[in-house]
Amino acid sequence: MSIKLRLTAMSFLQFFVWGAWLITIGTYCINGKGWSFPEFGAIFSTLALSSIIMPAITGIIADRYLNAERLYGALQIMYGIILFFVPGVDDPAMLYYYILAAMLCYMPTISLSNSIAYTILNKHNYDVVTVFPPIRVWGTIGFIVAMWVTNLTGSKDNGNQFYIAGIGAVLLGVYSFFLPACPPQNTISKTAGIFEQLGLHAFKLFLKYQTALFFMFSMLLGAALQLTNMYGDAYLDSFKEIPQYEDSFVVKYSTIIMSISQISETVFILTIPAFLKRFGIKKVMLLSMLAWVLRFGLFSFGDPEGGLWMIILSCVVYGMAFDFFNISGSLFIETSTDSKIRSSAQGLFMMMTNGFGAYLGTVASSWAIGKFYVLPNGNTDWQGAWLAFAIYALVVTVLFAILFRDEKKPVDVSNLKH
Secondary structure, eight states: OOHHHHHHHHHHHHHHHHHTTTTTHHIIIIIISOOOHHHHHHHHTHHHHHHHHHHHHHHHHHHHTSOHHHHHHHHHHHHHHHHHHGGGOOOHHHHHHHHHHHHHHHHHHHHHHHHHHHHHHHHTTOOHHHHHHHHHHHHHHHHHHHHHHHHHTTOTTSTHHHHHHHHHHHHHHHHHTTSOOOOOOOOSOTTSOHHHHTTGGGGGGGGSHHHHHHHHHHHHHHHHHTHHHHHHHHHHHGGGGSGGGTTSHHHHTHHHHHHHHHHHHHHHTTTHHHHHHHHOHHHHHHHHHHHHHHHHHHHHHOOSSTTHHHHHHHHHHHHHHHHHHHHHHHHHHHHHSOGGGHHHHHHHHHIIIIIIIHHHHHHHHHHHHHHHSBOTTSOBOHHHHHHHHHHHHHHHHHHHHHHOOOOOOSOOOTTOOO
16 A cells, blocks of 8 residues: 555544544534533533643654654544443533543644654655645545444434444554654754743744734634534534424434535635735635634524525535634744744644634533523524624624734745645
8 A cells, every 4th residue: 555545544534533423422412412501512622622731742742752653543542442431421521521531632643643644755755745735635535424424324413423433543543553653753852941842932922912913813713613513513403393394304414414514625725825825814814704704694594494505505614714714824823933933833823723712612602502592492592692603703803804914915825835
């Protein structure tokens, strides 16, 4: 098997073992188990907490002490084993700790998988810029396939989704031990201080007004990034409570409908260079924020019949909302920070969005829905909840347009690295 094909298989499984349950755990907890929104919010917040805690720690281990592919394999196997126990947990407080343990193992493997791919491709004299993106696209395909498998096997509201992911993770963990060796590079000096080892020296960027403002908005928009992953499938599945919609395609195949969002990602990511070249970073980020307004607003007014086009369009604009923000934000860091701290600055960007921002969004949204949008009969006012999220995204967009100043000219992306 060729190197590229072996890395493609790793990329496919890397996101398959996440996609099998990430979109449907809301349906499992809220619709299947009947747990409250704050209880589910606490469980989902473990993704953000793990994003804050683990990547820096595993990065140091892979840089200095242990082969990256072995660390990666061990983490995937532990992740899979933990998932096997999840279906037997009936207490949301206990499930919090199981999912937290699983996420502490899984979240750092996302960056580790990239590092492994880069190392192996470079060792075999491949052009990483050309070869890696097609490999990474198979990760998104793996995520989509997992969503379809979960839906078509009737697993979206029960524990089978975790068995699907767990089996895939153990297989991926074993498979990774047969990848080419990626030994420690010892890139961090043993005499370096703890702040440098953890990449915390990048926090001095908060002393610069413009960069600090960027990180603040990254956190605020990061609060919106996981909302449809949290609630989207549960929302579409909830239409079964309305007699005229209970046998609709949207209810039966809600997870497949949600997979349009991931398909959209693969399309919009190809348009980013053209948009950046024409409009520049700030305008592309504004387009992303407006897309989030549409994402939530269209969900608010959609339904499985006359409003089906709104649900479909909401999934389509997700690609612009998610990709445009992450890529343009990463490029802003690339072009506005000192090369000596650029990698740490990129880590800080991810920490503010997928860490602190996502935690804020998870906890605040679950509290707000539980407090204001659960009706006396126990049903959820999803229209009101999605509309509130849309208004939040609109406020962030307006503030960003007024306060953020990017003086750079439209970006030359002829050599843009993905």
